[in-house]
Amino acid sequence: MEPVEKINARADALGALGLDQTAGSDDIRDAWRHIAFHAHPDHKNGDCTHFARAKEAYDFLRREGLTTKGPTTGKPRRPKLRKRVIELESADIDACRVLLNTALAHSSDQSDVASPTQNETGSDHVPEAVGFYGRHLTYFVPTPVCEGSNRVALPTSFLASARRTETEVLSFQAKDAGAGEVVVPEAIITSKFPGAKSVRIKFDADQQMRDDFWLPN
Template identity: 60%
Template sequence: MEPVDKVRARADALADLGLSPCAGSQAIRDAWRQIAFHSHPDHTDGDSSGFSRAKAAYDFLRKEGLVTKGGASSGPPQPRRPRLKKRIIELPLEDIAACKAILNPDQRLPQMHDEADVQDRSDACVSDHVPDAVGCYGRHLTYFVTTPVHHGANRVALPTTVLTNARHTEAEILSFQSKDTGAGEVIIPDTICERKFPGAKSVRIRFDADQDIRDQFWLAG
């Protein structure tokens, strides 16, 4: 159920209990007790329609966390926060191809630490990388690159529209310098993340990412 649908469902459930959208936990309990007593089939010659509708509304509001234990002394109701789900998306071949296409030898690149600077690939040997999967944890993204980081200049092309409904894949090239070779992780600065990755709260890249690295993503809190 989408967030907008949940808000509408909560309002409908409160209306079934004769309450306004801002009703608190104690008001919900009191309304349910009144309706449960007066609309019970024993008091309505066997008609259970009003009782059933009110019970369904009350059960829904309890499930959503709008009915707290302790009544009025418990403070305002706290809607249940949705639990973030982890998922790993295997990038389609067309997304990988789009990333490879922009990694051409003659392209001038912005430095990850300062996009105002540019680096000509001809000045040094540059190692290119393309991810084959991305892990999503809410709005936090982790790109998995199977190739290792190399000492010196590295470039990685990333699809930036993972969290959007864009029809066409958009990709960005990011460059960085490494003092080491092998596995590693690069965290994209917030300033670049905000501009280049719509909807993402954080972005990181895992290099030399084998199945063990992916398993660590699933197990991490």
């Protein structure tokens, strides 16, 4: 249901209960109790037209969260964000490897630390999985960071309605080797990761790290 259609449906449901759009959850519940009693078929010689219409309207408003007591009174309930991890398809992994083989180490002038000034031999990385938490992305790379120049190829269009997956190569310098995490700068997220709010890349990531991603924050 489109937003405009949902707004109209709420207005119609409130109208069926004899209410306008300023009604709160208490008003909705009171109106339903009144109709449920006075318009019940037992009181209308079996005529259930008004009762059925009011019940359908109340059930709709209840599903929309408009009958809930408490601080969210009168407001639809927001969906609860769920974490999930997906394994990258072989085609996406192959596309990352091809891009790394054809891109120069100094071709990217955007990085979270600094881009290499020379075409140095560094360590190339490809993720095996990506975690989602709303619009927050976490890439899981099985290889450890190499001291010095590093490049990682990432599928970037998971949150966009793209017909094909786009892949970008990010370059960065590391002072130490081993496991680590890179937080992608906001400027790069805006230009390279459509729809994402934050992007993290975890290196030397094993299955345990992926499983830990599911744990509550």
